[in-house]
Amino acid sequence: MKKLVIKDKEIPFPIIQGGMGVGVSLYPLAKAVAKEGGMGVISSACLDRLVSKRLGKKFNTYEAVYQEISEAKEEGGYIGINIMVALMRDYQESVIGAIDAGVDAIISGAGLPLSLPAIKKPKDTALIPIVSSARALEIICKRWERLGYRPDAVVLEGPLAGGHLGFSIEQIDDERFSLENLFPPVKDVAKKYGDFPVIVAGGIYTHEDINRFLGMGADGVQMGTRFLATVESSADEKYKLSVINAQKEDILVAIKPGSPCGLPFRVLKHSPMFVSAQKGLRKPKCDKGYVLTKDDKGNYSVCPAKTDNTNYFCICNGLLSSAGYNPNEEEPLYTVGTNAYRVDKILTTKELMDELKGIDKEDL
Numbered sequence: 001m002k003k004l005v006i007k008d009k010e011i012p013f014p015i016i017q018g019g020m021g022v023g024v025s026l027y028p029l030a031k032a033v034a035k036e037g038g039m040g041v042i043s044s045a046c047l048d049r050l051v052s053k054r055l056g057k058k059f060n061t062y063e064a065v066y067q068e069i070s071e072a073k074e075e076g077g078y079i080g081i082n083i084m085v086a087l088m089r090d091y092q093e094s095v096i097g098a099i100d101a102g103v104d105a106i107i108s109g110a111g112l113p114l115s116l117p118a119i120k121k122p123k124d125t126a127l128i129p130i131v132s133s134a135r136a137l138e139i140i141c142k143r144w145e146r147l148g149y150r151p152d153a154v155v156l157e158g159p160l161a162g163g164h165l166g167f168s169i170e171q172i173d174d175e176r177f178s179l180e181n182l183f184p185p186v187k188d189v190a191k192k193y194g195d196f197p198v199i200v201a202g203g204i205y206t207h208e209d210i211n212r213f214l215g216m217g218a219d220g221v222q223m224g225t226r227f228l229a230t231v232e233s234s235a236d237e238k239y240k241l242s243v244i245n246a247q248k249e250d251i252l253v254a255i256k257p258g259s260p261c262g263l264p265f266r267v268l269k270h271s272p273m274f275v276s277a278q279k280g281l282r283k284p285k286c287d288k289g290y291v292l293t294k295d296d297k298g299n300y301s302v303c304p305a306k307t308d309n310t311n312y313f314c315i316c317n318g319l320l321s322s323a324g325y326n327p328n329e330e331e332p333l334y335t336v337g338t339n340a341y342r343v344d345k346i347l348t349t350k351e352l353m354d355e356l357k358g359i360d361k362e363d364l
Helices: 027-035 047-055 061-072 088-100 134-146 179-192 207-216 237-245 272-279 315-322 349-357
Strands: 004-006 009-011 015-017 039-043 078-082 105-108 126-131 154-157 198-201 220-223 251-254 265-268 300-302
Touching: 015 027, 015 349, 027 039, 027 061, 027 078, 027 349, 039 061, 039 105, 047 061, 061 078, 061 088, 088 105, 126 134, 134 179, 154 179, 179 198, 179 207, 207 220, 207 349, 272 315
Parallel strands: 015 039, 015 220, 039 078, 078 105, 105 126, 126 154, 154 198, 198 220
Antiparallel strands: 004 009, 251 265
């Protein structure tokens, strides 16, 4: 496999581990991927609570992001962080903390990161938006051009990914929106604005899948679900076992009830919080506030999950529980990619990376 070069950083293998939040992609997983020559990625979602609980003292968002990146980088290799635009309240502090900690890349989606280059001079940190179309990338490039910056790379995420999806429910199963069909126009936009790398994501599972997309002209791949059921993943054991035991029909795109972010959200249908929300068994509760938006006075106070648990589930509490943060207080919510049913055992990150590199066990 060729190296993936982003902002003069030579990543030995063109594999980026997806930033799975909440609390799945923390420093143990990111560090393990980096050690094997890929780019390990931390999820910034709810890091203040997760790091505070782990270390037994209070961390704010900036401090938690700085701490997590520092621990991930202790043994070298390349480390990125995924920062969702939808986490508006903590977005700016997460970006500043990441750059100050010397993270190699900020990967940002769940909305268009139009202001990302303006938050803080990135120095050696690569700024990488996540898009689901050529049009979205064109909008970002034009806006960033006004800020005197161009993307250092882009992640094109197709409709087979886990978590939040940048597609309407009608587009998800429409062949016109497959990753294979979305890629060429996105590659053309990348060439137009400086020929920066295009990394593809969503439904990529095997060594052969990686080589197929590299053969199409992609510069690298991003993979989340494959790393979910690894030893180093911080998902709790019930989450990992749910993935291992999942059948194809257990995976669905949640709309009603759905994420308070308003985006389609791929889940395991037997996730306890999703089941409770469907049956109307859970009273509306929103006490973490990571997806709050501003009210008419400019305060971060609005979240539909505060008052409506028929149409929405509380994504913050559900995902925190799936990472073992508050399982005695809240039911977990399990998000996966469309190929999660193919996962049949827990691997170490080294075993998985060797498989993805195409290394035969007999050759070791």
